[in-house]
Amino acid sequence: xxxxxxxxxxxxxxxxxxxxxxxxxxxxxxxxxxxxxxxxxxxxxxxxxxxxxxxxxxxxxxxxxxxxxxxxxxxxxxxxxxxxxxxxxxxxxxxxxxxxxxxxxxxxxxxxxxxxxxxxxxxxxxxxxxxxxxxxxxxxxxxxxxxxxxxxxxxxxxxxxxxxxxxxxxxxxxxxxxxxxxxxxxxxxxxxxxxxxxxxxxxxxxxxxxxxxxxxxxxxxxxxxxxxxxxxxxxxxxxxxxxxxxxxxxxxxxxxxxxxxxxxxxxxxxxxxxx
Numbered sequence: 001x002x003x004x005x006x007x008x009x010x011x012x013x014x015x016x017x018x019x020x021x022x023x024x025x026x027x028x029x030x031x032x033x034x035x036x037x038x039x040x041x042x043x044x045x046x047x048x049x050x051x052x053x054x055x056x057x058x059x060x061x062x063x064x065x066x067x068x069x070x071x072x073x074x075x076x077x078x079x080x081x082x083x084x085x086x087x088x089x090x091x092x093x094x095x096x097x098x099x100x101x102x103x104x105x106x107x108x109x110x111x112x113x114x115x116x117x118x119x120x121x122x123x124x125x126x127x128x129x130x131x132x133x134x135x136x137x138x139x140x141x142x143x144x145x146x147x148x149x150x151x152x153x154x155x156x157x158x159x160x161x162x163x164x165x166x167x168x169x170x171x172x173x174x175x176x177x178x179x180x181x182x183x184x185x186x187x188x189x190x191x192x193x194x195x196x197x198x199x200x201x202x203x204x205x206x207x208x209x210x211x212x213x214x215x216x217x218x219x220x221x222x223x224x225x226x227x228x229x230x231x232x233x234x235x236x237x238x239x240x241x242x243x244x245x246x247x248x249x250x251x252x253x254x255x256x257x258x259x260x261x262x263x264x265x266x267x268x269x270x271x272x273x274x275x
Contacts, residue, residue, distance in 0.1 A: 034201070036170075037156075037170070040142065040170065041144070041158050043142055043144070044142065064076070064080055078105065081098050081099065084098075088138070088139040099137075099138045100138060100139065102138065103133065107133070108184070110180055111184060114178075115244060121177040122178060122242065127176060127177055128163050128178070129163050129164040130162055131162030132176045135161065140220070143161075143167075145161055145181070145219060145220075146181065146217060146219040147171075148191060149216045150213065150216075152210070152213040153206065155206070159171065159173075159217075161173070163176070168202075172193040172203070175191070175192060178244075181217050181219055181224070181251065182219055183224045184249060186244055186245075186246050186248070186249075187244060187249055188248070189217070189251045190252045191252065192253075192254045193253075193255055194256070202255075203253060206268050209228050209231065209253075209268050211227075211230065212227055213228045215227070225272070226251055226270035227271060228268055229269050229270060231266070231267065232269070233266055234267050235264060236263075241267065249271065250269060250271055250272070253270070254266070
């Protein structure tokens with residue numbers, strides 16, 4: 001009898017421990033994931049803060065404007081970097097403002113090309129999964145471009161370029177062949193993130209965003225303020241609904257719908273607020 005009692009007790013203890021493990025897995029995993037994402041955002045913020053110590057941004061702009069005027073040509077940041085042989089130092093992981101300025105210049109060109117040539121590649125998963133820019137070559141070594149936040153749902157996620165599965169393990173991803181998230185008329189930066197991902201909370205709560213709620217994009221240059229314009233449930237094949245809308249400054253948030261399934265997409269479209 002004692003052996004049976006001990007065996008039953010041991011089984012009961014094992015079942016209790018297993019049950020507690022299952023019960024606690026999700027909140028503990030969510031906590032650790034949120035902490036890791038916040039650390040990524042903090043590291044990004046610290047890195048970006050260094051750029052203003054490396055080079056006087058206003059002085060760089062003045063030099064480029066002066067050279068353009070003297071040469072009567074459109075002198076660019078790229079020309080400045082090449083002539084002065086400026087190179088980022090991957091060992092120090094310090095951001096060089098000239099390279100960040102180059103990134104901005106080239107992202108603006110990228111957005112202009114999308115507007116001119118269209119966004120048909122958004123229908124091709126292979127195309128929108130590939131990052132449009134290698135951030136490390138511009139001194140952003142941790143591959144984090146910024147972060148997207150929505151105070152109404154207590155969301156703050158790091159942004160990665162390229163909507164591939166690897167990046168989606170760590171935060172929100174920007175779909176290549178949508179606009180770069182730097183704002184401007186006739187742009188629409190499209191972001192995707194998991195919903196219902198076990199142990200991690202990404203875009204789970206964007207379904208609770210309402211018209212007029214604030215959404216912020218922080219990139220290496222500024223914080224952009226948007227407000228929710230409308231929400232819609234669409235088919236995964238209705239990607240044209242994420243295209244650029246002429247003269248509008250938009251961002252679009254996409255996630256799987258309904259919860260735990262992927263037959264549809266929940267879409268939140270936000271429009272830039274004029275500060």
